[in-house]
Amino acid sequence: MAHFVLQKEKIMTNALSKMLAERDWILADGATGTNLFNMGLSSGDAPEMWNVEKPENILKLYQSAVDAGSDLFLTNSFGGNAARLKLHGAEKRARELSRVAAELGREVADAAPRDIVVAGSVGPTGEIMAPMGNLTHELAVEIFHEQAEGLKEGGADVLWVETISAPEEYIAAAEAFALADMPWCGTMSFDTAGRTMMGITSAQMVDMVEKIKNPPIGFGANCGVGASDLLRTILGFVAQGTERPIIAKGNAGIPKYVHGHIHYDGTPELMGEYACLARDCGATIIGGCCGTMPEHLVAMRAALETHEKGDRPSLEKIAETLGGFSSASDGTDGNAPAQRKTRRRTRG
Amino acid sequence: MSDEDEIILDELNDEELTLQMHDDLYDGMKDEIEEGVHILLKRGWEPYRVLTEALVAGMTIVGHDFRDGILFVPEVLLAANAMKGGMFILKPLLVASGAPRMGKMVIGTVKGDIHDIGKNLVGMMMEGAGFEVVDLGINNSVDEYLDALKKEDADILGMSALLTTTMPYMKVVIDTMAEKGIRDDFIILVGGAPLNEEFGKAIGADAYCRDAAVAVETAKDFMLRKHNQLAAG
Numbered sequence: 268m269a270h271f272v273l274q275k276e277k278i279m280t281n282a283l284s285k286m287l288a289e290r291d292w293i294l295a296d297g298a299t300g301t302n303l304f305n306m307g308l309s310s311g312d313a314p315e316m317w318n319v320e321k322p323e324n325i326l327k328l329y330q331s332a333v334d335a336g337s338d339l340f341l342t343n344s345f346g347g348n349a350a351r352l353k354l355h356g357a358e359k360r361a362r363e364l365s366r367v368a369a370e371l372g373r374e375v376a377d378a379a380p381r382d383i384v385v386a387g388s389v390g391p392t393g394e395i396m397a398p399m400g401n402l403t404h405e406l407a408v409e410i411f412h413e414q415a416e417g418l419k420e421g422g423a424d425v426l427w428v429e430t431i432s433a434p435e436e437y438i439a440a441a442e443a444f445a446l447a448d449m450p451w452c453g454t455m456s457f458d459t460a461g462r463t464m465m466g467i468t469s470a471q472m473v474d475m476v477e478k479i480k481n482p483p484i485g486f487g488a489n490c491g492v493g494a495s496d497l498l499r500t501i502l503g504f505v506a507q508g509t510e511r512p513i514i515a516k517g518n519a520g521i522p523k524y525v526h527g528h529i530h531y532d533g534t535p536e537l538m539g540e541y542a543c544l545a546r547d548c549g550a551t552i553i554g555g556c557c558g559t560m561p562e563h564l565v566a567m568r569a570a571l572e573t574h575e576k577g578d579r580p581s582l583e584k585i586a587e588t589l590g591g592f593s594s595a596s597d598g599t600d601g602n603a604p605a606q607r608k609t610r611r612r613t614r615g
Numbered sequence: 616m617s618d619e620d621e622i623i624l625d626e627l628n629d630e631e632l633t634l635q636m637h638d639d640l641y642d643g644m645k646d647e648i649e650e651g652v653h654i655l656l657k658r659g660w661e662p663y664r665v666l667t668e669a670l671v672a673g674m675t676i677v678g679h680d681f682r683d684g685i686l687f688v689p690e691v692l693l694a695a696n697a698m699k700g701g702m703f704i705l706k707p708l709l710v711a712s713g714a715p716r717m718g719k720m721v722i723g724t725v726k727g728d729i730h731d732i733g734k735n736l737v738g739m740m741m742e743g744a745g746f747e748v749v750d751l752g753i754n755n756s757v758d759e760y761l762d763a764l765k766k767e768d769a770d771i772l773g774m775s776a777l778l779t780t781t782m783p784y785m786k787v788v789i790d791t792m793a794e795k796g797i798r799d800d801f802i803i804l805v806g807g808a809p810l811n812e813e814f815g816k817a818i819g820a821d822a823y824c825r826d827a828a829v830a831v832e833t834a835k836d837f838m839l840r841k842h843n844q845l846a847a848g
Contacts, residue, residue, distance in 0.1 A: 300780040310783040311726035311756075354727060354754045395732060399692050432688075458808050460684025464732070522779065522809055524817035529783060557779045557809070594684050604685045607676065609638035611622060 281450040282384045282424040283484055286338060287512055292546050292571055295516060295554025296332040296340035297564050299388070301529065303328065303343075305560075313355040315347045318367040325368070329375040333383055335561035336568030339552070340375075340383070341427055344368035345390035348414045350402075361410075362417035369421025376424075386427035386452065387418030389440060396435040404439055411443030419447050426451040429489045429516070432464040434475050445481040452552070454489040454514050457500045461597025468598040469503025476511065487514025490556045493521055494533065494541040495589045496597075498548050499582060503599045505549040515550035517541060519558035531558020538563040539570030540588050547577045624650050629658065633669050640673035641680075643693025645700040652701045662708035663715070666745065670701050674743040678828030681736075688732055691827075695739035702742060717744065718838045721763045722773035723751030725784040733807060733827070734775040740827040741834060746771075757791045764801060770841070771834055774820075776807040786818035793819070802837040804830055 286293055303314050306324045317324055325343050332340040347365045349358040357364070369387050376383035392410055394402035415426055426449045428440040437453055444451040455463050455472055462468050467475075469488070476486045488500040497517035504513050520533025533541075538555060545553045553571070555563055586592060596603040624647065627635055632651060639647040648670075655665045677694045680686040686694075722738050724731050731753045738748045749767050751759060764772055776782040785805050792798040798819070805820040815823025821837060824830035 298779075300778070304780070304783075308780070310787065311781055313727065314780060393731075395692070399689055459687060462684070462687065464688050464808070466687030466689060521811060522782075522814060524783075524786070524814050529779060596684075604683060606685055607638075607641055607680065609642050610635065611638065611642060611644075 281484070282382065283339070283386070283450065283452070286382060286384060287484070287551065290338075291551070291576070293338045293384075293552045294336055294542075294564065294568050294571065295386075295514070295552055296337045297335075297519070297555040297559030297561070298557050299328065299341065299343055299345060301531065301558050302331070302560065304529065313346055313352065313357065314343055315345075315352065315364045315368065316355065316357065318343055318364050318371065322367070322371055325371050326375060329372055331561045332564065333375060333379050335564035337554070337564055338381075338383060339386055339554075340372065341386045341388040341429070342368040342372045342418065342421075342423060343388070344414065344418060345388045345429070347417070348389065348392055348410050350392035350394055350410055351390065361413050362420075365414045365417030366421035369418045369423040373422035384424045385422065386425050387415070387421070387423030389414055389418070389426055389428040391431055391436060396433055396439070404435065407436060407439035408443045408446070411440045412446045415443050415447035415449060419449055423449075425449065425484065428453040430454070430456045432456060432467070434465070434467055434471075437475065438479060441479045441481055441483070451481075451483050452485045452487075452514060453483045454487045454516060456490040457488050457496065457597070458491045460594040460603075461496060461499060461592070461599075466598075469500045470507055470599045473504055473507040473509050477509070482511070485512035485514045485552050487516070487550065487552070489514070489516035490518060492593045493518060493590065494537070495585050495592050498541070498544055498580075498585050498589070499592060499597055501545060501548040501550050502579070502582070503597060505579070506599070512551045513549055514552040514554075515545040515548070516554045516556045517545070518556045519560070519563050522558065529558075533558060533563070535563045535566035537589065539566040542567035543570050543574045543577070544580055544585060544588060546571065547580050549579065625654055629655070629660075633672075636669045637673035637676055640670070640694050640697050641677055643690065643697050645697040648697045648701045649704060652704050656704075656708070662705050662712055665701075666705055666709065666714070670698055670705075671743055671745065674698055674740060675828070678740055678826070678831065682826045682828045688736075691736055692732075695736060695743075698739060698743050715745070717746045718770040718834065719747040719749070719767060720771040720773055720834065721749045721751060721760065721767055721769040722775070723755040723760065723763075724753040724775045724777075725781050725788070726754055726756050727778070727781040727784065731775070733777065734773070736827040737773060737775070737806065737824070737830045740831050741773075744831045744835065746834065757788050760788050761791070761795075761797075764797075769801065770838065771802045771804060773804045773806070773830070775805070777809065779809050782807065782809055782814070783818075785820065789819045802834070802841065804833060806830060
């Protein structure tokens with residue numbers, strides 16, 4: 268019993284759970300990469316190096332999210348694991364760069380006039396997990412654990428793994444976060460016919476999440492191929508009857524190349540509509556991903572504040588408001604095209 | 616498993632065996648593919664015929680189902696691995712028998728991007744279609760691409776990016792090629808999850824390929840045009 272009370276105490280003492288208990292919805296942040304490009308980051312360079320080389324820009328990035336109305340922002344540590352930093356010869360600096368990312372976040376959050384949650388971003392390793400690929404479960408846990416400790420030292424309130432495709436990688440991250448004794452959230456990217464690159468449906472993700480020993484505070488979807496697809500995924504989560512808070516972080520439209528810059532074609536108005544629809548679908552933590560700039564966040568906050576939560580929208584209503592879906596089925600409606608019947612399998 | 620033993624490849628006639636090999640590629644069964652290749656060769660098939668009718672035709676089905684959201688990366692990796700097993704046997708024989716050359720591709724993921732799953736799939740499917748593929752791996756700078764194109768006397772440059780933060784680097788590579796006056800010496804194909812056709816056009820690539828199957832079709836198409844141009848010129 269004492270142990271239970273202690274656990275419960277711990278759960279309620281993290282800043283995100285407290286905020287979720289008090290609020291019906293939380294506005295997360297927008298893009299990191301797109302915003303840093305606008306400050307002069309060169310394509311191909313590691314954004315995480317700016318934590319130590321140009322901390323003023325990272326502070327500005329965080330501050331812009333807070334000023335635009337975000338209740339929660341992710342740290343500049345998406346590629347801050349050893350597997351990713353190896354590309355830049357900085358694999359030994361994973362813990363340090365992650366720690367500094369969180370320290371800068373803490374600085375901005377603590378100076379803000381309202382409660383702000385600092386979420387320590389953890390991106391995928393980029394490797395394929397064994398047995399198909401070379402990355403073993405043990406090594407993946409080690410890589411994620413190192414980054415988790417850095418983010419914890421830097422003062423992150425929660426850890427936040429995102430853009431994951433493989434369930435094995437999500438589970439490895441969860442195990443690493445348990446080792447670091449940190450509360451966490453985790454989203455996957457559903458970018459291939461409504462599923463992750465590895466073929467995971469929204470329903471399968473719910474199933475996986477509920478089986479994890481240290482389940483996330485919230486789970487959901489980020490990035491992918493546009494706001495409509497992302498909301499279809501959210502509806503897929505809700506259909507499983509989950510009670511766990513759902514995260515929606517969709518891109519601001521589709522990327523276009525304009526005057527030497529990547530520009531996403533979603534307008535602030537459209538992202539405002541997306542935010543309300545995401546809440547209607549059942550998401551409680553709502554934000555943007557690639558292409559979501561401060562002006563989008565301002566519009567999203569205003570829309571969420573001025574509109575009442577509505578009924579759960581139909582797929583038709585989503586398509587009507589935000590545009591069509593990238594595929595006819597997302598694999599959860601029984602209408603997905605079936606795999607070829609091969610003779611060996613038919614017999615087996 | 617016991618049911619699988621009922622299919623004895625050597626007892627199938629050529630047509631049945633070819634169809635079974637298409638199935639086995641689809642199911643990613645490497646040992647069975649290797650066995651099938653050996654049987655067809657033993658029956659006197661030209662290596663090039665084994666390649667096209669058994670392997671390439673089978674991988675085309677895999678490619679189409681990948682394109683259509685029926686198969687996903689894990690299944691395609693298994694299939695490509697089985698294909699690789701067959702190719703390993705055929706490659707020296709194809710070289711020795713002077714089988715037709717489709718073209719040569721230098722492929723790599725751009726600087727800063729570690730993701731190479733899509734690029735590997737394209738490389739394997741291109742090899743499966745008979746192209747020579749030089750894989751530069753991940754994290755390639757402009758110089759690495761240009762050096763390889765020159766050294767390998769390649770026809771095609773394939774670039775892949777999976778991150779918003781790295782995709783503009785493709786333009787850096789193409790712009791550098793244009794500055795050096797070598798842009799039009801190569802067919803440039805680009806791909807990766809965040810890209811689209813409009814992006815491919817805007818950065819000056821010849822084509823954006825949304826998946827490995829499309830990359831193969833596009834490469835074939837451009838090589839044909841190149842040959843026609845040479846013939847006309």
